[in-house]
Amino acid sequence: MPTIHKLSIARAVLLAALALSASALCAQPSGTQPAEGQHRKPPQEAFDACKASKAGQDCNFASPHGAVKGACFAPEGKPLACKPTNPPNDAPPKK
DSSP states (O other): OOHHHHHHHHHHHHHHHHHHHHHHHHHSOOSSSOOTTOOOOOOHHHHHHTTTOOTTOEEEEEETTEEEEEEEEOOTTSOOEEEESSOGGGOOOOO
16 A cells, blocks of 8 residues: 555544544533523532521522522432522522
8 A cells, every 4th residue: 555545544534533522522511501401509618508507597608709698408309508599690599
């Protein structure tokens, strides 16, 4: 097999591999935003704020976005965490 032909095949294989890996990277979720209809897991600070509390008690914790005030809340089967009174983006609290 001529050397030029081998180089062409190697180049085509390399380009195909790069294209496949690039498309696989683009298909991966970033992990920063939950999918539509899904809820984001509370930060560890929200769990820590309610460690010694009961559901419904006031709580607060520091987040990267500033101080958060809320009430301890636990969905069925989930641990108690501080649920913000005013969630990020001024979205109304979900009940």
